[in-house]
Amino acid sequence: WVCIIVSNVRRDGEPPLIKGWIPYIGKALEFGKDAHKFLEEYKKKHGDIFTVLIAGKYMTFIMNPLMYPNIIKRGKQLDFHEFSNQVAPRTFGYPPVFSSKFPGMPDQIKRSFHLLQGDNLTPLSKSMMGNLLLVFKQDHLDKRQMEDSGEGGWRTDSMCEFCSKVMFEATFLTLYGKPASKRRHSSMETLREDFIEFDKKFPLLIARIPIWLLGRTKAIREKLINYFLPQRVSCWSNTSQFITRRVELFEQYNSLRDMDKAAHHFAILWASVGNTIPATFWAMYHLVSHPEALEAVRQEIHSLLKLWGMDDFSDRDINLSREQLDQLLYLESAVNESLRHSSSSMNIRVAQEDFSLPLEAEQSVAVRKGDIITLYPRSMHMDPEIYDQPEMYRYDRFVQDGRQKTDFYKDGQRLKYYCMPFGSGATMCPGRYFAINEIKQFLFLLLLHFDLQLVEGQPKVTLDTSRAGLGILLPAKDVRFRYRLRAA
Ligand code: HEM
Numbered sequence: 001w002v003c004i005i006v007s008n009v010r011r012d013g014e015p016p017l018i019k020g021w022i023p024y025i026g027k028a029l030e031f032g033k034d035a036h037k038f039l040e041e042y043k044k045k046h047g048d049i050f051t052v053l054i055a056g057k058y059m060t061f062i063m064n065p066l067m068y069p070n071i072i073k074r075g076k077q078l079d080f081h082e083f084s085n086q087v088a089p090r091t092f093g094y095p096p097v098f099s100s101k102f103p104g105m106p107d108q109i110k111r112s113f114h115l116l117q118g119d120n121l122t123p124l125s126k127s128m129m130g131n132l133l134l135v136f137k138q139d140h141l142d143k144r145q146m147e148d149s150g151e152g153g154w155r156t157d158s159m160c161e162f163c164s165k166v167m168f169e170a171t172f173l174t175l176y177g178k179p180a181s182k183r184r185h186s187s188m189e190t191l192r193e194d195f196i197e198f199d200k201k202f203p204l205l206i207a208r209i210p211i212w213l214l215g216r217t218k219a220i221r222e223k224l225i226n227y228f229l230p231q232r233v234s235c236w237s238n239t240s241q242f243i244t245r246r247v248e249l250f251e252q253y254n255s256l257r258d259m260d261k262a263a264h265h266f267a268i269l270w271a272s273v274g275n276t277i278p279a280t281f282w283a284m285y286h287l288v289s290h291p292e293a294l295e296a297v298r299q300e301i302h303s304l305l306k307l308w309g310m311d312d313f314s315d316r317d318i319n320l321s322r323e324q325l326d327q328l329l330y331l332e333s334a335v336n337e338s339l340r341h342s343s344s345s346m347n348i349r350v351a352q353e354d355f356s357l358p359l360e361a362e363q364s365v366a367v368r369k370g371d372i373i374t375l376y377p378r379s380m381h382m383d384p385e386i387y388d389q390p391e392m393y394r395y396d397r398f399v400q401d402g403r404q405k406t407d408f409y410k411d412g413q414r415l416k417y418y419c420m421p422f423g424s425g426a427t428m429c430p431g432r433y434f435a436i437n438e439i440k441q442f443l444f445l446l447l448l449h450f451d452l453q454l455v456e457g458q459p460k461v462t463l464d465t466s467r468a469g470l471g472i473l474l475p476a477k478d479v480r481f482r483y484r485l486r487a488a
Pocket residue numbers: 083084116268271272273275276279345346347348421422423424426427428429430431432434435436471472
C-alpha cells in the first residue's frame with residue numbers, strides 16, 4: 001500500500017481505488033455520516049468491488065453477496081485476529097491475548113464460547129426467563145402499582161430506556177449471577193448509567209482515539225471494570241457456566257492482574273448487552289408501531305399456549321422451555337426482520353499474503369498483504385432484489401408454508417448468506433442463539449401481559465447512522481409508549 005500512497009499506481013487486477021482529497025483521512029467523514037448510502041453510490045459507479053481509503057486504512061468492499069462465501073471460507077489467507085488482539089484489548093482495557101505471556105489463552109477463550117450454545121443454551125434460557133420474570137414482576141407486573149398510576153391503568157415510558165433497563169439487568173443476572181443475600185444487585189442502575197456513558201464513546205475508542213483524549217471515559221471505564229474484580233465476582237451466586245469457566249481460566253495466568261481479569265468480564269458485559277438492547281428496542285418498536293403484526297404474533301403465542309395446555313397464566317408466572325420458544329416462528333421472524341432493518345455490522349478480514357482472490361464465475365481480484373477485505377451485509381439486507389421493498393417492515397418475511405423461510409435469491413441464484421447481523425465465519429457471534437432467545441422471551445412476556453401503544457403524535461423513529469459498522473444501530477431518538485396490564 002505504501003506504493004499506492006506514494007504513486008497511486010494500481011497493480012493489474014486490483015480494484016478501483018477511492019482516496020478522496022484529504023490525506024490519511026480519505027473518505028472517513030463521508031463514510032461515517034451514512035455508510036450505506038456512501039457504499040451504494042460507489043457501487044453504482046465502480047461495481048461490486050472497490051477500495052476506499054478510510055482513516056489511514058485501505059478497505060476493499062465486496063458488495064455482491066454471491067461472493068461472500070469465497071471470503072468467509074478463506075480463513076487462512078484472510079485473518080480475523082486484528083479485532084480480538086488489538087482493538088478489543090485497547091477498548092476494554094486488558095492486555096492483548098495473543099502474547100507469549102498468556103500461552104493457550106486465545107484457544108481457551110474460544111472454547112468457552114460453546115457454553116453459550118447447544119445444550120448449554122437450555123439452562124441459560126431457563127435462567128434468563130426467570131430473571132426477566134423477576135424484573136417484570138417487581139417493576140411492571142404489580143397490579144396495584146399499575147392501577148395507582150392513574151389513566152385507567154396505563155403507564156407511559158420511553159421505549160428504549162424501558163428495554164435497556166429490563167434487558168441490562170436480566171442479562172447481567174443470567175450471566176454473572178446475583179449478590180450473596182439478595183435477588184437483585186442494588187447498584188444495577190448506576191452500573192447501567194456508567195455503561196451508557198462508556199458506550200457513547202465506544203465508536204471513538206474503536207476508531208483508535210486514545211482514551212485520555214475522551215474526557216471522563218477512562219475514569220468511567222475504570223469504575224465499570226472495578227465492578228468485576230475477582231473478590232466481588234466470587235461472592236455472586238447462580239453465575240452462568242460461561243462466566244464461571246472464564247473465571248477459572250483467567251486464574252491459570254499469574255501474569256494477569258485482577259484488573260485485567262475484571263476488564264475481560266467487562267468486555268463480555270459489553271458484548272452481551274451492547275447490541276442486544278438496541279435489537280430489543282427495534283423488535284419492540286416495529287411490533288408496537290404495526291398493530292396488525294403485534295396481533296398476529298400475540299395470536300401465535302396464545303394458540304401455542306393453548307396447545308401446550310398453558311393458557312391459564314393468572315399468576316403471571318408462566319415460563320417457556322427452550323423447545324417451546326423455538327416453535328414461536330412468527331415471533332422469531334419478527335425479531336429477524338427487525339435485525340435485518342437495524343444491523344450494520346462490518347465483517348473485516350486482513351490479507352496475510354499477496355494472492356488472487358477468486359470471487360464469482362471467472363472473476364478474481366488481486367489482494368496485497370495487509371489489505372482489509374470488508375463485507376457490509378447491510379447493503380445485502382437492503383437490496384430490493386433480495387428483499388422486496390426492503391425499507392418496509394414485514395413481521396412474517398422469514399416464514400413460508402409454516403416453516404422458517406431460508407431461500408433468498410440474487411441474480412437468480414440462491415444465497416448461502418442472506419441475513420448476517422451476527423457476523424460470519426470464524427468471528428461469528430457465539431452469543432447469537434442466546435441473543436435471539438432472550439429477545440423472544442422479552443417480547444413473549446411483553447405481549448402476553450400488556451396492552452401496548454405508541455403515544456400519538458410522535459414522528460417515526462429513524463436509525464442513528466453514526467455508529468455504522470459496529471453492530472445494531474441505536475434509534476436517533478427515543479419514543480414514548482403506553483402499556484397496561486391485560487386481563488389474565
Ligand atoms: C461477537 C453481534 C449478542 C457475545 C459478535 C460479532 C457480531 C456480534 C457481529 C462479531 C464481531 C466481529 O466480526 O469481530 C451481536 C448481536 C447481538 C449479540 C447483533 C444481539 C442482537 C451477544 C450476546 C453475547 C455475545 C448476548 C453473549 C452472551 C459475543 C462475543 C463475541 C461476539 C463473546 C466475540 C467473539 C470472538 O471474539 O470470536 N457479536 N452479538 N453477543 N459476541 Fe455478539
